[in-house]
Amino acid sequence: MKRILAIFSLFTLLLGTMQVYAEEQVSEKNYDYTNQKFMATVEMLYMEGHSNDDLSNCNVKQLYYEEVAEMFFTKGMSKKEILNYYEKEQGVQALNAPPVKGFNLSLWLTPFLLIALVLIILYFLIKKWKANQTVTVYEEGVISSELEDVYESIIDEERKKFI
Structure with a gap:
């Protein structure tokens, strides 16, 4: 009976140490x-x-x-x-x-170059549109009497809305 108890105790001890070892292995992998x-x-x-x-x-x-x-x-x-x-x-x-070297350098630079190109084109287009705009400047006294009457009627109508 004592032998069976001793074998059982050793077996339990062995299983316990295996469990502790397994726990240590798991805890080492908890990064x-x-x-x-x-x-x-x-x-x-x-x-x-x-x-x-x-x-x-x-x-x-x-x-x-x-x-x-x-x-x-x-x-x-x-x-x-x-x-x-x-x-x-x-x-x-x-x-x-991608790393910034070799052909991949073009992947980094191309978007910025395209944005710069579009901004330069827009700048020159707007400058050209402004230059082509004709601005009519009326000198005092040059406006015809008919045009003056039209302006006065528009101003009177707007004034009446707020009075």
């Missing part, structure tokens, strides 16, 4: 997702189109967070190293914004 450097790194990844999804509902985003957290916290990789890793694995599509 600080609120770390600013970590968040800045994760926000730069496109995550196969899941970067705008909710973390609690999206399995793909959860996997990316776990991978980046392991690289960042466990392996001690920097933001640049992590982004380079994903760019090497998946290409430029892995990033939310």
